[in-house]
Amino acid sequence: MKVLVPVKRVIDYNVKVRVKADGSGVDLANVKMSMNPFDEIAVEEAIRMKEKGAVEEVIAVSIGVKQAQETLRTALAMGADRAILVVAADDVHQDIEPLAVAKILKAVAEAEGVGMVLCGKQAIDNDMNATGQMLAALLGWSQATFASKIEIEGEEAKVTREVDGGLQTIKVKMPAIVSVDLRLNEPRYASLPNIMKAKKKPLDEKTPADFGVDVTPRLSVVKTTEPEARKAGVMVGSVDELIAKLKDEAGVI
Amino acid sequence: MAVLLLGEVTDGTLNMDATAKAVTACKPLGDVTILCCGASCSDAAKEAATIEGVAKVLCAENAVYGHRLAEPVAALMVSLAGDYSHIAAPATTDAKNILPRVAALLDVMVLTDVSGIVDADTFERPIYAGNAIQTVKSGDKTKVFSIRTSAFDLAGTGGSASVESLDAAENPGLSEWIEDKVAESDRPDLTSAGIVVSGGRGVGSEENFAIVEKLADKLGAAVGASRAAVDSGYAPNDWQVGQTGKVVAPDLYIAIGISGAIQHLAGMKDSKIIVAINKDEEAPIFQVADYGLIADLFEAVPELESKL
Numbered sequence: 001m002k003v004l005v006p007v008k009r010v011i012d013y014n015v016k017v018r019v020k021a022d023g024s025g026v027d028l029a030n031v032k033m034s035m036n037p038f039d040e041i042a043v044e045e046a047i048r049m050k051e052k053g054a055v056e057e058v059i060a061v062s063i064g065v066k067q068a069q070e071t072l073r074t075a076l077a078m079g080a081d082r083a084i085l086v087v088a089a090d091d092v093h094q095d096i097e098p099l100a101v102a103k104i105l106k107a108v109a110e111a112e113g114v115g116m117v118l119c120g121k122q123a124i125d126n127d128m129n130a131t132g133q134m135l136a137a138l139l140g141w142s143q144a145t146f147a148s149k150i151e152i153e154g155e156e157a158k159v160t161r162e163v164d165g166g167l168q169t170i171k172v173k174m175p176a177i178v179s180v181d182l183r184l185n186e187p188r189y190a191s192l193p194n195i196m197k198a199k200k201k202p203l204d205e206k207t208p209a210d211f212g213v214d215v216t217p218r219l220s221v222v223k224t225t226e227p228e229a230r231k232a233g234v235m236v237g238s239v240d241e242l243i244a245k246l247k248d249e250a251g252v253i
Numbered sequence: 254m255a256v257l258l259l260g261e262v263t264d265g266t267l268n269m270d271a272t273a274k275a276v277t278a279c280k281p282l283g284d285v286t287i288l289c290c291g292a293s294c295s296d297a298a299k300e301a302a303t304i305e306g307v308a309k310v311l312c313a314e315n316a317v318y319g320h321r322l323a324e325p326v327a328a329l330m331v332s333l334a335g336d337y338s339h340i341a342a343p344a345t346t347d348a349k350n351i352l353p354r355v356a357a358l359l360d361v362m363v364l365t366d367v368s369g370i371v372d373a374d375t376f377e378r379p380i381y382a383g384n385a386i387q388t389v390k391s392g393d394k395t396k397v398f399s400i401r402t403s404a405f406d407l408a409g410t411g412g413s414a415s416v417e418s419l420d421a422a423e424n425p426g427l428s429e430w431i432e433d434k435v436a437e438s439d440r441p442d443l444t445s446a447g448i449v450v451s452g453g454r455g456v457g458s459e460e461n462f463a464i465v466e467k468l469a470d471k472l473g474a475a476v477g478a479s480r481a482a483v484d485s486g487y488a489p490n491d492w493q494v495g496q497t498g499k500v501v502a503p504d505l506y507i508a509i510g511i512s513g514a515i516q517h518l519a520g521m522k523d524s525k526i527i528v529a530i531n532k533d534e535e536a537p538i539f540q541v542a543d544y545g546l547i548a549d550l551f552e553a554v555p556e557l558e559s560k561l
C-alpha cells in the first residue's frame with residue numbers, strides 16, 4: 001500500500017505572530033517557517049507503518065508556494081520516499097483554502113493509487129481542521145479524525161480518536177483518510193546523513209492546472225485584527241490577599 | 254433565510270449549553286431548525302424544542318446515528334441542505350468531524366470556530382491560536398460553519414417548537430463504532446463550568462494532580478490541564494485546554510504550574526478572571542493574569558483550598 005502524507009508549510013509554532021497594522025493580515029516576512037507540527041506526526045506515523053512492513057511507499061505532498069520545497073525536504077529527510085510540490089501561489093501570504101487543497105489531494109491520491117491518506121488534524125496557522133474531512137468527502141472514503149492510535153488490520157483500520165468526552169475507537173474501511181492528533185507519536189529528528197540523502201530523493205513539481213483544479217478562494221478576507229488585549233492585572237503577595245481580591249474585587253467566589 | 258443547526262446529542266442526551274449558545278449565534282440569520290440525531294434522541298429533540306427562538310426540531314432516531322459517525326450524519330445533513338441558507342453546529346469534536354465533510358459534499362467552504370457573525374455572509378474567527386481575528390466574507394451559496402460557543406450567551410428556554418420525525422438517509426457504511434472510553438465525573442463540564450482549575454507540568458505527577466482536583470472540588474469547578482500535563486500522563490486528554498484542546502471562558506480560571514504558552518492561552522484567555530500561581534515570576538501566564546501569585550504551588554494551593 002502507498003500512503004500519501006500532505007504537509008503544510010506554516011509559521012513556526014514558537015513565533016509570536018504580528019498582525020499588520022493596516023488590517024490586511026499577518027506579517028509573514030522574515031519569520032521562521034516550519035512543517036505544521038501535526039504533519040510531522042503524520043509523516044512519522046507513515047514511516048513507522050513502512051518500517052513495520054504495512055506500507056510500501058510514503059509520498060509527501062505540499063500545496064502552496066515554491067518555498068514549501070523545504071518542508072518536503074524535511075519530510076524526505078525523516079524518511080518519506082518521494083515528494084510532490086503543487087505550486088499554487090507566488091506570495092507567501094496567499095493561502096489555499098482547504099476545499100481547493102482537498103480537490104488537489106483527491107487528484108493526487110487517485111493518480112498515485114494510494115490506500116491511505118495521513119494528514120494533520122489542523123494547520124496551526126488557520127486552525128481550520130477541515131482538509132482531511134473534505135478530502136474524505138470528495139473521494140467518498142471513510143474518515144477517522146483526531147487519531148491517537150492507528151492499527152491496520154487487513155482491509156480495515158482501527159483508530160482511537162481524541163474526542164470531547166474522552167476516547168472513541170472506530171473501525172474504518174480502507175482506503176481511508178486519517179487525521180492525526182498530537183499524542184499519536186513523537187516525531188523523529190532527521191539525522192545529518194538522512195538530510196543529505198533527502199536531497200537526492202525525487203521531488204516533482206506540479207500546478208493546480210495539471211489536476212484541473214480551480215483554486216479561486218470562496219472566502220475573502222475583510223480584515224485581520226488583533227484580539228482585544230486583556231487589561232493589566234496585579235500581583236498579590238499572599239494566599240489571603242488572593243482570596244480577598246477574588247471575593248471583594250472580582251466577586252467570583 | 255433559514256438555518257439548519259446540528260444539535261449536540263451524545264448517547265441520547267442533549268448538550269443544552271452548547272446547543273443553546275449556538276442558537277443565540279444563529280438566530281439573527283433566520284429561522285433556526287435544530288437537527289437531532291442518534292440511536293435514541295426523542296428526549297433530546299423535545300428538550301431542544303424548548304430553546305427560545307427555535308422554529309422547528311427535526312428528530313432522526315436511528316441506530317446508524319448512534320455514535321455520530323461522520324459519514325452517515327454528513328449524508329443526512331446533505332439530504333436536508335436544500336432548504337437552508339446556513340448549516341451550522343457548535344464547534345465540538347463531533348461537529349469538527351462532520352461539518353467539513355458536509356461542506357465538501359456541497360462543494361462549499363467551511364468556516365470553523367466562528368466567534369462572531371457580522372451579517373449573513375460575513376464571519377469572524379480566530380486564527381494563529383487566537384493571536385489574530387479574521388473577518389471573512391463567503392461567496393458560497395450555502396454557508397457551513399461551526400460556532401465557538403464560549404463567545405455566545407446561552408439562549409433561554411420556555412419555547413415550544415414542533416418536533417418532526419425524520420427517516421434515516423442512506424448510510425454509506427464506511428465505518429463502525431467499537432467503543433468509547435469516557436471518564437465518569439460528577440464535576441461540571443469543562444466547557445460550560447463557571448470556574449475552571451487547571452494544572453500544568455509544574456504539578457509534577459498524576460498523584461500530585463490531586464491537589465488541583467481538591468481545590469476544584471472545593472470550588473465546584475471543572476478541572477483542566479495543559480498539554481504538557483496530559484502528555485506526561487498527569488491528566489486525561491479530554492481535560493486539555495488550548496489551541497488543540499478545549500476552549501473555555503469561565504468566570505474564573507485558575508492556572509496552576511502552567512507557564513502560559515500561546516497554545517495554552519488560546520484556550521482560556523477569554524476567561525473573565527484569570528488567576529495564575531507559578532513560582533517563576535517571568536512566566537508568560539502572568540501577562541494575562543488578573544491576579545498573579547508567585548509561590549510554590551505545593552504550599553499555596555493547599556493553603557488556598559483550606560482557607561476557602
Ligand SMILES: Cc1cc2nc3c(=O)[nH]c(=O)nc-3n(C[C@H](O)[C@H](O)[C@H](O)COP(=O)(O)OP(=O)(O)OC[C@H]3O[C@@H](n4cnc5c(N)ncnc54)[C@H](O)[C@@H]3O)c2cc1C
Pocket residue numbers: 005006007008009036038039061062063064094095096097098101118119120121122123124125126127128129130131132217219220221378387388389
Ligand atoms: C478567515 C480566512 C480567510 C481566508 N482568506 C483567503 C484568501 O483570501 N485567499 C486564499 O487563497 N485563501 C484564504 N483562506 C484560506 C485559508 O487561508 C487557508 O488556506 C485555509 O484556512 C487552510 O486551512 P488550514 O491550513 O488551517 O487547513 P487544515 O484543514 O487545518 O489542515 C489540516 C491538514 O491538511 C493538510 N493540508 C492543509 N493545507 C495543506 C497544503 N497547502 N498542503 C499540504 N497539506 C495541507 C495538512 O496535513 C494539515 O495538517 C482564508 C481562510 C480563512 C479562515
Ligand SMILES: Cc1cc2nc3c(=O)[nH]c(=O)nc-3n(C[C@H](O)[C@H](O)[C@H](O)COP(=O)(O)OP(=O)(O)OC[C@H]3O[C@@H](n4cnc5c(N)ncnc54)[C@H](O)[C@@H]3O)c2cc1C
Pocket residue numbers: 013037038124452453454455456478479480481482493494495496497498499509510511512513514515516517520530531532533536548549550551
Ligand atoms: C501544535 C501544538 C499545539 C499545542 N496545543 C496545546 C494546547 O492545546 N494546550 C496546551 O496547554 N498546550 C499546547 N501545546 C503545548 C505548549 O506549547 C506548551 O508546551 C504547554 O502548554 C506547556 O505546558 P505547561 O505550561 O504545563 O508546562 P511548562 O511550560 O513546562 O510550564 C510549567 C510551569 O510550572 C511552573 N512550576 C514548576 N514547578 C512549580 C511549583 N512547584 N510551583 C509553582 N509553579 C511551578 C514553572 O515555573 C513553569 O512555568 C501545543 C504545542 C504545539 C506545538
